[in-house]
Amino acid sequence: MPDITEQLVELIKATSTDLAPDIEQALAAACKREEAGSAAQGALETILVNVRMSRETGRPICQDTGTPIFHVWYPQGLSQRQLREQIMQAVRIATERAYLRPNAVAALAGKNSGDNTGLDFPTIHFEEWEHDYLKVGLLLKGGGCENCGCQYSLPAPESPWSRDLKGVRKAVLNAAFKAQGLGCAPGILGVGIGGDRATSVIKAKEQLFRRLGDTNPDPQLDALEKQLLREINELGIGPMGFGGKTTVLGVQMAELHRLPASFFVSVAYMCWADRRKIMTLKDGKAVIENP
Amino acid sequence: MATKLTVPISEEQIRALKVGDQVLLSGVIFTGRDAAHKYMVESFIKGPCPDSEKKLYDMLKKELAGSVIYHCGPVVKKRPDGKYDFVAAGPTTSIREEPYQADVIGHFGVRGVIGKGGMREKTLEGCRRHGAVYLHAIGGAATLIAETVKEVVDVYKLDFGVPEAFWKIRVVDFPCVVTMDTHGQSLHDRVEAESKRKLEALLAR
Known part of the structure; x- marks a missing residue:
């Protein structure tokens, strides 16, 4: 089982800081449609500047980096348990590097765990598939x-x-x-x-x-x-x-x-900050793509 | 053309604002969200204020007068010198503070609340009575707003967690839109009423 923790950290960073082109283009088209000088157009202009700034500076598009929702498609024989541990570790590292805000709060006690891990946190869906490589999708969904x-x-x-x-x-x-x-x-x-x-x-x-x-x-x-x-x-x-x-x-x-x-x-x-990316890991090489 | 506002803001300046006005805010303001509002109401307004909290109360009483509370749970980074920087700092949903907001505005003399999504009748009435406005920031514009935070002056109640603490910050030209004013007007109520009429027409098809 290869260690893909660092690649997962990169996936988290890309998802949090780099909005996909389909969303950005839809926002730009919406900005043109709104009435000139309206609060609606002003909001979209601010959003578009923010998207560019986040991409250039490598900072989160939105401070609510949300629930990290992972979808993992893995080949037969790979250990789910080890993948889960690597995802948890990647989330901790990404939080330390401020790609993610500490967002996991004990439901009743209200205490923030500080590292984005907790009971059933982050969300991870596993599915074994017929291919011989690994694919990981990530959605950051704000509260x-x-x-x-x-x-x-x-x-x-x-x-x-x-x-x-x-x-x-x-x-x-x-x-x-x-x-x-x-x-x-x-x-x-x-x-x-x-x-x-x-x-x-x-x-x-x-x-x-x-x-x-x-x-x-x-x-x-x-x-x-x-x-x-x-x-x-x-x-x-x-x-x-x-x-x-x-x-x-x-x-x-x-x-x-x-x-x-x-x-x-x-x-x-x-939200408009529809932060999602997909990473494939083939022959030891990680490629991060937009849907 | 945006109106420039600098803390401390006078009642007269606030009462001159109307729904739809664009504002650029500068000066020392505080973040505060769910835990902070519950705490302010329970420990200070309902009281009695525990001895351990008196120092914080005195500071807030002095600094919040004429200032602004920002509904925000930032991403922060600690610098080697122990000070903090805001990395991402967009607004959070304000409606959760509806039970507390009007009392906090009245007790501390707050002139504005920044957040997103707007608030309801109790806050609107608090704005009218005490002379305060609701300022809508652009949700999700976290990097851009963090750029307007020129200095993190201090932090209080960090034990609430990073998002929930009181962050004392100095901002320059923080962009927002007045969506609830001192004249009883709410852009949110207007948009909701208009969209309800359109929804009913669509559902009847």
Whole structure:
């Protein structure tokens, strides 16, 4: 088992400090669309300068470096236990170097562990795959936007919508309205349809690894994604909730099988600082890429 | 054109501001978020103030008057000389301080609160009564805002953890937007009401 701790630290640094081009381009396009001199345009201009400064100085884009969510795809025979230890160590080192803020707080006692490790912290998903190399995805998801996520059970008294695409549309519109600017709009919505309460949310968050403006393999979902992007932006909530034309940059959805009795729609709100990278480790060489 | 404000800020200056105004703030201000607000209300405002906390209280009472509280949990770096630098310092969500904010504004004579997401009726009423505004910073613009922090003067209650401590900082031209003013206006309420009408139209389709 090779020691990849240093490569993982580099992955954390890149994710925290270097926003992916698809997000940056979407923000730049949004900035052009907003009314000249408006608070909305001012907010986007500030955001774009901040993105460039972070990349140039190697400093976190946002001080809330969030929950580090790792997805690890590993070849047969690699030790999950050792990978977990290396990830924990990389997180400690990245915290020391100020790529990450100490963010792991004991739920009841309120004490910060100081190094971003704790009970089930960071989040790590493991999956063995058929290839002979290792792939590690990392999403840094801040608390402000995480608090804006929500889950609907359809139908319910407060969400009386049908168990079909029409109902999903209404749930997602409602989620975007409820979030207002609080999740650091313009955000990206990941949506999980079906599953149980837990798998539905995990699926929603997985969507945030997709490239903005890509094509959903399911044509019905692809059409709904594009319709929702347009309709949510009609709400006029705007960057930071200042009012304006850009409330979200993208909507990305996927479905899972569900129980006959359940129909969950889970919405994960990701702030404009959609920090995600993927690292592959092949033949001892690490390559960090954007989705 | 942005209005320049320098701490200590007078009541007159604050009452001249209106929702939508862009502001560049300079001077010595304090970070304070969840733990700090709970602590200020429980130890100082409700009291009685424990003897061990009197020194901090006296300092805050003096320095917060005419100053600003920033809802922020920064990333910091300790220098070899023992002083700190702010590395990343964007705003955190303010609504969590809603139960405390108006009392803190009134008790300490704070003229402004910087955060993100806005606050509700109790804080809006506190702003009107005591002469204070809510200043919205750009969420996530952490590197840019850290650049406006020219000096970390001191830190108090570091035992709350780095994000939750009181950081006394000197800022120059910190950019923000007035979204709640002393005239009872809230940009957040306005945007929410307008977007609710549009949501209802979309849901009816």
